[in-house]
């Protein structure tokens with residue numbers, strides 16, 4: 001069942017080493033030898049594959065996740081009027097309190113904006129008008 005998956009991971013280990021190592025580290029917390037890795041539960045191997053695929057899509061995407069995240073924060077600001085003081089606000093999604101450079105605060109904290117931006121960029125091809 002996992003032969004194809006194992007071959008794919010081995011190919012990425014050789015050709016996309018940075019993405020491979022980041023994905024393995026994020027998924028299982030260390031970078032074992034490849035033979036040790038293949039003894040991991042199939043669900044972890046699938047998660048590693050998914051993680052590498054996401055990293056490759058994000059690397060090739062025409063959109064910058066950090067810029068999209070900033071745009072999301074600016075797009076959710078209450079109004080264009082605000083004081084110039086540093087203020088704190090609560091994120092409407094997660095409730096986390098964060099600082100912002102004006103009284104015109106966004107509805108999203110930087111973490112939620114980044115997570116949403118990442119999801120948007122991962123499906124960026126669906127955002128363009130039909131040719």
Ligand SMILES: [Zn+2]
Pocket residue numbers: 091092093094095096108109110111112113
């Ligand atoms: Zn948040």
